[in-house]
Amino acid sequence: MKSTNVNENEATSVAQKKQIAGYLLAGNSITQMDALRMFGCFRLASRINDLRNEGYDIATERVVTSNGKRVARYRMMEGA
Numbered sequence: 548m549k550s551t552n553v554n555e556n557e558a559t560s561v562a563q564k565k566q567i568a569g570y571l572l573a574g575n576s577i578t579q580m581d582a583l584r585m586f587g588c589f590r591l592a593s594r595i596n597d598l599r600n601e602g603y604d605i606a607t608e609r610v611v612t613s614n615g616k617r618v619a620r621y622r623m624m625e626g627a
Contacts, residue, residue: 563588564597571598571605576622578610595621 566586570577582588599605604624611617 560590560594560597564594567591567594568598568603571603571621571623574623576608576620578618578620580618591621592619 563582563586567577567582567588570585577585577591579591582591582594588594595605595607605621606624608620608622609617610620
C-alpha cells in the first residue's frame with residue numbers, strides 16, 4: 548500500500564505564511580523568536596522557503612544576539 552504524506556497543519560502553515568509575508572512587506576525584519584512570539588510559528592525557515600518558492604525576494608542576514616547566539620534575520624529585498 549502506498550503511503551501519502553499529509554500535512555495536518557496545512558491551514559495553519561498557510562495562515563502563518565500570509566501573516567509573515569504581510570509583516571515583511573510592511574518593511575519589517577523577522578527572526579525565529581519574533582515569528583514564534585507574534586505568529587506562533589515554530590518553523591520560520593520553512594515558511595520563508597514557501598514564500599521564496601512563490602516568488603518573494605527575501606534576504607537572509609546572520610546576526611548575533613545579545614547572549615552570543617547566531618540566528619537568521621529575514622527581510623524583503625528592496626523593490627520587492
